[in-house]
Amino acid sequence: MPESLLAVSDLHVSYPENREIADRLAPRSDGDWLIVAGDVGEIFADIERTLRLFKGRFREVLWSPGNHELWTHSRDPVRLRGEHRYRALVDMCRELGVHTPEDEYPVFASVDGPVTVAPLFLLYDYTFRAPGTRTKEESLRRAYETGVVCADEQLLHPDPYPDRESWCRARVAATERRLDALGPDVRTILINHWPLLRAPTEPLWYPEFAQWCGTELTADWHTRFRAAAAVYGHLHIRRTTHHDGVRFEEVSLGYPREWRRRGPAPDPLRLILRGRP
Numbered sequence: 001m002p003e004s005l006l007a008v009s010d011l012h013v014s015y016p017e018n019r020e021i022a023d024r025l026a027p028r029s030d031g032d033w034l035i036v037a038g039d040v041g042e043i044f045a046d047i048e049r050t051l052r053l054f055k056g057r058f059r060e061v062l063w064s065p066g067n068h069e070l071w072t073h074s075r076d077p078v079r080l081r082g083e084h085r086y087r088a089l090v091d092m093c094r095e096l097g098v099h100t101p102e103d104e105y106p107v108f109a110s111v112d113g114p115v116t117v118a119p120l121f122l123l124y125d126y127t128f129r130a131p132g133t134r135t136k137e138e139s140l141r142r143a144y145e146t147g148v149v150c151a152d153e154q155l156l157h158p159d160p161y162p163d164r165e166s167w168c169r170a171r172v173a174a175t176e177r178r179l180d181a182l183g184p185d186v187r188t189i190l191i192n193h194w195p196l197l198r199a200p201t202e203p204l205w206y207p208e209f210a211q212w213c214g215t216e217l218t219a220d221w222h223t224r225f226r227a228a229a230a231v232y233g234h235l236h237i238r239r240t241t242h243h244d245g246v247r248f249e250e251v252s253l254g255y256p257r258e259w260r261r262r263g264p265a266p267d268p269l270r271l272i273l274r275g276r277p
């Protein structure tokens with residue numbers, strides 16, 4: 001059986017039901033790769049345990065951080081904040097042999113030829129603003145008025161940057177340089193916890209939440225960097241869409257109250273690409 005490039009996100013293993021699902025995830029062939037597109041959990045030890053489990057089963061594991069991994073949670077003995085927490089997570093992944101956004105992008109041998117698989121860490125900058133608002137301040141005010149406020153406002157610290165949007169812009173600039181350097185003929189799989197453009201946020205029940213879901217700075221990256229697919233999570237709206245002819249895969253498991261509406265415990269792995277026979 002040929003190897004496959006599989007993906008999942010938003011496992012949220014702090015929920016016992018979700019941890020059981022994560023613990024059962026397994027490759028379909030000996031050569032399968034696994035993309036983990038963020039939000040494994042909030043506690044450093046839980047993230048490490050889960051990624052270690054996956055690395056013991058899949059040939060390659062690629063991780064992009066979500067907002068939950070970056071939280072400085074009151075229950076977590078690891079008290080690092082912001083960039084320092086992210087770098088500690090990167091160091092942990094490297095010890096396990098898990099690919100991160102700081103490493104060389106690996107190449108997957110797909111049935112249609114080689115594809116560079118790029119885990120990214122881009123954050124958000126409040127440019128997906130609430131309807132009818134023109135500035136970050138207006139958009140945030142609308143969110144607080146409606147009671148739709150992401151916990152990042154209390155738990156995701158931007159240190160040493162002055163704010164999250166400054167951190168986002170630094171990440172976008174650095175990542176853009178790396179992707180530009182790939183060359184004009186390189187096909188990619190772009191992996192980011194947050195969607196690369198605003199369109200996937202349109203089904204959100206609470207449109208005010210979109211401001212914590214990405215940045216307008218990456219709206220053309222799926223075409224500019226020749227993506228065979230863009231893989232993301234965060235929205236907990238599991239689906240496949242197409243934008244400008246590019247396939248977008250939202251691969252989240254989500255919270256138990258969400259996946260239970262769809263039936264019994266699911267197998268959340270999504271096939272992204274098939275490998276060569």
